[in-house]
Amino acid sequence: MAFTSVGCSKNDLTDYVKAVKKTYEIKKGTSKADVQFNTEFNFNSSGTFEKELYDLLRNAKFSMNIKIDKEADIMLSEMYVNLGRVGQDINFYSLNDRQYIEYLSTVIEDKKYIELTKNSNNSDSDNQISENTLNMIKDKWTEILKEENVFKGNKVLVSTDEGEVKATEYTIEINNEQFKELAGFVIDAVIESDDINKLYNNSWKLEDSGEISFDNEDLKKTIQEIRKIINESSNSKLLYKAFMDMDGYIVEENIEFILETDEDQEEYIIKKINVQCNTKNFNIQKEQNIDFEKPTPENTIKIEDVDFQKIFISIQGRRFR
Numbered sequence: 001m002a003f004t005s006v007g008c009s010k011n012d013l014t015d016y017v018k019a020v021k022k023t024y025e026i027k028k029g030t031s032k033a034d035v036q037f038n039t040e041f042n043f044n045s046s047g048t049f050e051k052e053l054y055d056l057l058r059n060a061k062f063s064m065n066i067k068i069d070k071e072a073d074i075m076l077s078e079m080y081v082n083l084g085r086v087g088q089d090i091n092f093y094s095l096n097d098r099q100y101i102e103y104l105s106t107v108i109e110d111k112k113y114i115e116l117t118k119n120s121n122n123s124d125s126d127n128q129i130s131e132n133t134l135n136m137i138k139d140k141w142t143e144i145l146k147e148e149n150v151f152k153g154n155k156v157l158v159s160t161d162e163g164e165v166k167a168t169e170y171t172i173e174i175n176n177e178q179f180k181e182l183a184g185f186v187i188d189a190v191i192e193s194d195d196i197n198k199l200y201n202n203s204w205k206l207e208d209s210g211e212i213s214f215d216n217e218d219l220k221k222t223i224q225e226i227r228k229i230i231n232e233s234s235n236s237k238l239l240y241k242a243f244m245d246m247d248g249y250i251v252e253e254n255i256e257f258i259l260e261t262d263e264d265q266e267e268y269i270i271k272k273i274n275v276q277c278n279t280k281n282f283n284i285q286k287e288q289n290i291d292f293e294k295p296t297p298e299n300t301i302k303i304e305d306v307d308f309q310k311i312f313i314s315i316q317g318r319r320f321r
Helices: 012-024 049-058 131-145 176-192 195-201 216-231 308-317
Strands: 002-005 028-041 059-069 074-083 086-095 098-102 113-115 151-160 163-174 237-244 250-260 270-282 300-302
Touching (some): 012 163, 012 237, 012 250, 049 059, 176 216
Antiparallel strands (some): 028 059, 059 074, 086 098, 163 237
């Protein structure tokens, strides 16, 4: 595709916010996302488990194809995760307010799905960051977008096989200091509210397997460590580009995020992270063909009944592909 600028509107930010809201409220559609993580580690040893783990995480790829029909309360997400030499297909389903995952069914004997739905008596507010915190973050984000040279909008002509199509291109560029300010604000907002407890209480703790034990203080400590790395980063930035079609929907988004610590900061395991993401939305508000074998009590096992230690052993024994 080729893009030709033809001027911009004085109300670009307002139009962009409306487009994001309208896209979020899509009832039927298909989305495709591709994400790539490139990570450089401060790790000089060799022949250790940690080194092998870092090699797997050094170049990670994630792709996802999602079909939704909110009117029928159904969703299918076909995912593929690749950690260096290890790849895994994962299918996620949502049907009538219940969530399922089709994953490693051979390990779960005759079961096809794992039902992820848990604590069904809890209200929705117990399973997400509070509205007050989200509003605080939204206001901070909007404040930064209004700063000079952060947000830009342009009317463009997109050259396609069918000819030139009118669209609007939105660009957001957050520099190192602005990113530190935003990230620090978000972390403080979550920690100082009760949301940190919700994040912990609603997360899966696999203590019975003997493999993972992660308490609330561990979570807080980890978040604080992330903030410390961000505060001392030397070259962090966020680049975002979106395209809005003539119907007012965001049809494509490109994001690049870079976090780099100072070279002399050897205390940090992570030296540099580069994340690139491309998302496309299509078949908007059109009928979706979402066909899969429906979960039943006979082909489904509940998350609390899964032997995670058995799955971990199976993963460790799988051949790289």
